[in-house]
Amino acid sequence: MAHGPAKGIGRWLFTTNHKDIGTLYLWFSFAMFLLGGFFAMVIRAELFQPGMQLIRPEFFNQMTTMHGVIMVFGAIMPAFVGLANWMIPLMIGAPDMALPRMNNLSFWILPFAFLTLASTLFMEGGAPNFGWTFYAPLSTKYAPESVNYFIFSMHIMGASSIMGSINIIATIMNMRAPGMTYMKMPLFVWTWLITAFLLVAVMPVLAGAVTMMLMDINFGTSFFDAAGGGDPVLFQHIFWFFGHPEVYIIILPAFGVVSAIIPAFSRKPLFGYASMVYATAAIAFLSFIVWAHHMFTVGMPIAGELYFMYATMLIAVPTGVKVFNWITTMYKGALTFETPMLFSIAFVILFTFGGFTGLMLSVAAADIQYHDSYFVVAHFHYVMVAGAVFSGTAAVYYWLPKWCGKMYNETMGQVQFWIAFVGFNITFMPQHFLGLAGMPRRYADYGLQFADWNMVSSIGAFMYGAAQLLFLYNVIATIRNGKPVSDNKVWEGAEGLEWEVPTPAPYHTFATPPQIK
C-alpha cells in the first residue's frame, strides 16, 4: 500500500495523488501569473506616457483582453484549486480526493486550453481584443477570427472548473474523518465547499454564453444581434450572471486562507467561526442576485436599477462581519509578523479598502461617473490583487514548509512583501484619481491631463512585477536548499489536522482516518 511516487515524467502525467496534482495546479497557475503579469507590464509600459510609443492600439486591446482572461481563469482560479487539492484532504483527514482520476483529467486539460488561447497571439488578425468581458457584438460580428479558439478554450476551462468543483464537493461531503462534523471543518474547507457550488452553478452559464456567441458567429443565429431579433444587452445579463458569482469564486477561498493564517499568528482561535460560515453563505447567495450592477449605464428601467443598487449595498453587511471577525481575532492575541501574516494583514486592509470603493460603486447615481473608468480598474484590482493574490502568496509561505519540509528565507519574504505592498499601492491608488478625473478604462492613449498619475502608476506596476520575480526565486531557493524543518507543527500557533502529519507531508497521509474529538 505505502508506495512512493512513480519515477520520471510519468509521475506527473498519470498521477492521481492529490498532493502531486495540487503542485501541478500551483506551478501552472504561477506560470500563467507571470504570463498575465508580463501582459500587464506591456500595458503599463505603453501607458507610461501619452501617445503611442511601443505598440499599436489594436495590440493594446489584445493585451488587456489576454491579461484579464489569463489572470482570472489561468492564474487565480487554478491557484486556489491547487491549494484545495493540497490542503482539503489534509484538513479533513482524508487520504486523497474523492475522484482521483477525474482530478488528473481536470488539471491536464488546462494546459491545452491555455496553449490554444495563447496561440491566438500568433494568428492572422491577432488574439481576442474585446476585453475579458467580451461584450457582443464586438466579440461576435466584429471579432477577429481567433474568437473561435477563444470560445473553445473557455469551454475547456469551464469543463476543468466544473470537474474540479464536483471533486471538491464530493470529497468534503464524503471523506471527512470520523467526528469531523461540518461545523468543525476549517474555514478554508467551508469557503471552498461554497465556492464549488458557485462554480457548478455558473460555469454552465458561461458555457451557454460562449456557445450562443459561437452560433451567432458561425451558424447565422442572432442571439445578440438586434437586427435579427436578438439583443446585445442579453449578452451582458448572461455574462454577469456568471461574472458576479465569479468574483466571489475568486475571493471566498482567499477568505478561507486568511481565516487560517490570522489565528495562527495571533495565537488565538478564530473569532466568530459560526458567523464566518453564515457570512460566507450569505455572500454566495447575494452574489447571484446583484449581477446587473455592472450594467448601470446600459439603460435599465429605474425599478431594476433601484433593486440592483439596494441588493448590492447589502453585500457590505456579511463582508463587514468577516472583516470585524478577523480584526477581533487579532485583538488580545500575541501577534508576530512573519511573511504569511504580513500578507494576510495587508489583505484585510486593502480588501476592505476595495470593499469601500465597491460600496461607492453600488450607488447607481454616482456610478454614472465611475462606470468603466479607472476608478473601477482600481477597485477590482484592490479586491483581486490585494485580495486574491496577496492571500494566495500568504498561503504559499504559510504551507510551503509543510509541503517541502524546508523553511523559506524570512528576510527575503518580508522584503518581497514590502516591495509588493508599496508597489501595489503606487500602482492602483492613483488609478482612483485618474478615474474620478474622467479617464475611461481600456484606453490605449489618453489626454495630457492624465499624464502624471499614469506615469506614477506604471512605476508602481514595475515594482510590483519585480516583487513577483523575488517570490519565484525565494520559492525555488527554499525547495532546493531551504533550511530543513522537521516539527509537525511548523508554526507555533497553527491549528488543524494538516499540522499533525509529519513534515514534509508524506506522499500518502491519513491512510487510517484520524479520530476527531
Next chain:
Amino acid sequence: MLKRAKALFAGTLTTLTGVSTASQADEVSTRQLNMTQGITEVSQAAYDIHMLMMWVCVVIGAVVFGFMIYVMFAHRKSRGVKAANFHEHIGVELAWTIVPALILIVIAFPATNALLKVYDASDAEMDIKITGYQWKWQYEYLGEDVRFMSSLRTSQDEIYGREEKGEHYLREVDNPLVIPANTKVRFLLTGNDVIHSWWVPDLGVKKDALPGIFTEAWAKTSEVGVYVGECAELCGKDHAFMPIVVEVKPKEEFNTWLAEQKASAAEYASTIGKEWSMDELMERGEKVYTTNCAGCHGIDGLGIPGVFPSMVGTEVTMGPIEKHIDVIVNGVNGTAMQAFAAQLSEVDIAAVVTYERNAWGNDLGDMAQPIDVLNHKNGQ
C-alpha cells in the same frame, strides 16, 4: 519631475480644501483628483452622493483601521503579552451586523433621490440623437434637419510622436456638439456597429449607445463653455480616439448657429450637381480619407494584414468604379467595413473614391462625381 511633484502636491491641497471650479476643467491640468461637480443638476447630484459615500467610508475606515493599528502595536508577542482565548460574543456580533445594515438603510434614501433625478428626462425642450460609430459620433438635431459627424482632430503624427502634442491632445474634434444653455436637452442614444458609451463628466451623462436599441439621458445647464468627454465602452481599435466635445452656447447664439447649419446644408445641395475637377476631388478626398478611413486602412493605404485590407493595387480600388462606390455607400456585410451613406455626403464619397483610385501609385486616372454617388444611392 520636481516641478510635477510640486504641481501634484498643490493639486492635492486644492482638492482637500474644496477650492475647485468647473472652469479649471477647461485647461489642461493634471491636478484633478476628485469627481467633477460639473454643470448640471445630475452631475451635482452624483458628486454629492459620491462625497457622502466617501465620508461614510472614511469615518468607518478610520475607526476600523485605527483599531487594527492599535491592536498591531499593543498586542505584539514581542511586548510579552499572553494571548487570550475568547472566540465569540453574541452581543458584538449582532451589533456589527445590525449597525452597518442601519447605516445602509439611511444611505439608501439620498441614493434613491439622486437616481430619480438622473432618470427624469421628462419635459425636454429639445431632442438630439447621438449615434456611436467605430470611431466617431454622429449628432442629429431631431426635427431641425441638421446632422453631422464629429471625429477626432488630433493628427496621427501627434499620436505617434512625430510631432509635438498640442495642448488639447485627444480632447479636440472637428465638429463639436452644440447645445443651448438654459434648455432641457434630451439625448437619444444608439449605436451603428458595436456598443459605445457617451460620457461627458461635466454634464453628468454616461449612457451606452447600443446597436438596435435607444437609450436616453438629459442635460440642462446655465454654464456656457466647452466641455470634454470620452467614449466609455470598449468599442474596438480606436476606442481611445473618439472624444466628445460639447459647446454650450447662450440661446440666441445657438439659434444663429443652428440657422447657419441649415443654410449650409441647403447650399451644399446645390454643389451636388456641379462638375468637380480632379484636383478639387483629390484635395478634398485626402482630407476625407485621413479623417474617416486612415484609422483602419492606414495613411499609406496598406491596412493591417488579416484585419483591415490594403487598398494599394487591390480588387476594390482597382476594379470597376461602381463597385468601389457601392462598398463605401453600403459597406461590406459581416465585416468591420461600415456603410458610409449616412455618414459622408455625396461630395465626400465621390472625393474619397477618386482619391483612393489615384493615390499611393494606384493612378487609375478616373474620377467619381457627386452626382454618380447620388444616382447610385437612388438607383437602389
